[in-house]
Amino acid sequence: MDSRPAQFEALVRAHASGLYRYSAWLGNNKEDAEDLVQETFMRAWKAMDSLRDARAARGWLMTILRREHARRFERPRAEDRRLDDLDPQRLESSTDADRVDVLTLRQGLAALSTDYREPLLLQVLGGYSCEEIGVMLGVKPGAVMTRLSRARQKLRKRLGSAGGFAWKAGGSR
Amino acid sequence: MNCVAFRRALDTAPGTLSPEMLSHRRECASCETFARRQEAFERRLAEAVRIDVPEELASHVLLAHSLRLKADRRVRRRRLLFVSLAAGVVLGLAASWLALRPGPLDGEVVAHIEKEASHLVQRRELSPAQVNEVLAPLDITVAGDLGTVHYAGTCRIRKRLGAHLVLSGEKGPVTVLILPGERVAGRIPIVSPRLRGIIVPMERGSIAIVGEPGEALDAVESRILRAVRRGARDGPHVAGGRHPGGRERRYA
Numbered sequence: 001m002d003s004r005p006a007q008f009e010a011l012v013r014a015h016a017s018g019l020y021r022y023s024a025w026l027g028n029n030k031e032d033a034e035d036l037v038q039e040t041f042m043r044a045w046k047a048m049d050s051l052r053d054a055r056a057a058r059g060w061l062m063t064i065l066r067r068e069h070a071r072r073f074e075r076p077r078a079e080d081r082r083l084d085d086l087d088p089q090r091l092e093s094s095t096d097a098d099r100v101d102v103l104t105l106r107q108g109l110a111a112l113s114t115d116y117r118e119p120l121l122l123q124v125l126g127g128y129s130c131e132e133i134g135v136m137l138g139v140k141p142g143a144v145m146t147r148l149s150r151a152r153q154k155l156r157k158r159l160g161s162a163g164g165f166a167w168k169a170g171g172s173r
Numbered sequence: 174m175n176c177v178a179f180r181r182a183l184d185t186a187p188g189t190l191s192p193e194m195l196s197h198r199r200e201c202a203s204c205e206t207f208a209r210r211q212e213a214f215e216r217r218l219a220e221a222v223r224i225d226v227p228e229e230l231a232s233h234v235l236l237a238h239s240l241r242l243k244a245d246r247r248v249r250r251r252r253l254l255f256v257s258l259a260a261g262v263v264l265g266l267a268a269s270w271l272a273l274r275p276g277p278l279d280g281e282v283v284a285h286i287e288k289e290a291s292h293l294v295q296r297r298e299l300s301p302a303q304v305n306e307v308l309a310p311l312d313i314t315v316a317g318d319l320g321t322v323h324y325a326g327t328c329r330i331r332k333r334l335g336a337h338l339v340l341s342g343e344k345g346p347v348t349v350l351i352l353p354g355e356r357v358a359g360r361i362p363i364v365s366p367r368l369r370g371i372i373v374p375m376e377r378g379s380i381a382i383v384g385e386p387g388e389a390l391d392a393v394e395s396r397i398l399r400a401v402r403r404g405a406r407d408g409p410h411v412a413g414g415r416h417p418g419g420r421e422r423r424y425a
Contacts, residue, residue, distance in 0.1 A: 009235060016231040021224055034227060038237050045238065098217065105221035124222050130185060149184040156214065
């Protein structure tokens with residue numbers, strides 16, 4: 001792709017949705033998510049020359065977004081705003097039970113602290129390994145593994161107490 | 174691999190099962206069940222994080238981006254215009270300053286003599302008292318022999334009050350300009366097609382002595398330096414360099 005605007009448009013079309021979801025979960029807020037995505041791409045435009053490998057684009061954009069999010073919301077906000085996307089009709093799950101599980105998971109994700117939610121999002125949305133997440137968050141891979149494991153445990157527990165998904169899968173050796 | 178390690182590995186990296194994990198899964202019915210449940214959990218989790226994205230999000234981003242670039246360009250253009258105007262004003266001021274600032278003193282002296290060339294042909298001989306009366310506003314007195322003085326008057330060079338004397342020389346008239354406000358660092362020769370001269374530094378100013386080519390200016394200079402004194406010989410000092418009568422005086 002030759003021109004800078006064309007490269008930029010391709011970048012936006014390829015990554016806007018993923019960034020939006022990451023942004024919404026990161027801030028637990030859909031209202032600010034689009035603004036944050038706009039700002040991320042504005043900054044990306046200015047720094048386009050520093051992006052040399054197209055395969056690194058997603059991680060590069062997520063890093064810009066994380067920094068912008070931290071800059072905007074460096075002061076902790078009251079947790080009075082939650083993701084409001086819990087309409088079961090919109091979910092892809094085939095059965096009502098599955099839909100309830102997904103809604104419960106969304107509530108559980110929103111309730112997770114950022115320390116647990118962020119590595120989980122980077123893994124599930126971004127597809128990053130523990131090592132890569134460790135680099136992005138500035139923590140050791142072992143700490144990332146612990147956070148990921150605890151985040152899943154909390155979500156499973158929430159599912160269990162909501163009457164969904166049974167987790168007692170028998171004894172272990 | 175034991176069950177705890179298997180389940181922890183699944184919890185931290187659910188999509189990647191190593192050969193060792195696959196082997197344990199085949200052998201352990203309990204972990205096989207756990208893994209199946211885990212896969213179902215991951216499918217639900219992946220669906221949970223995939224919240225709806227606003228329709229046409231990418232188009233909104235691109236539109237907002239292009240509008241913002243346009244706005245930024247407008248701001249940059251305004252800034253450039255302002256800088257250009259400011260630079261124009263500064264250049265204009267600099268050009269005015271260069272145009273209005275005085276030229277070299279030797280050139281100004283020659284120009285002044287040529288402008289007031291009529292004084293060079295005066296033949297009247299002035300008395301020392303008449304000369305001192307003219308010099309009084311400058312707080313200067315003549316206390317010795319200047320030679321024959323044909324003209325004495327005050328004049329302005331570079332907007333400063335000075336004295337204009339015309340003496341008799343060997344080759345023709347010699348002009349002496351006493352310039353109290355014009356300090357010079359050293360002696361400055363004056364050379365023009367018709368005149369030769371010298372500007373001599375004094376305690377609080379300078380004196381220009383200009384005559385015809387070949388004139389013995391050194392002798393005139395010695396006479397002047399001996400005769401001219403700072404301070405009034407008779408009467409009070411005139412504040413502000415003005416004559417008591419309030420007008421510039423001249424004798425010719």
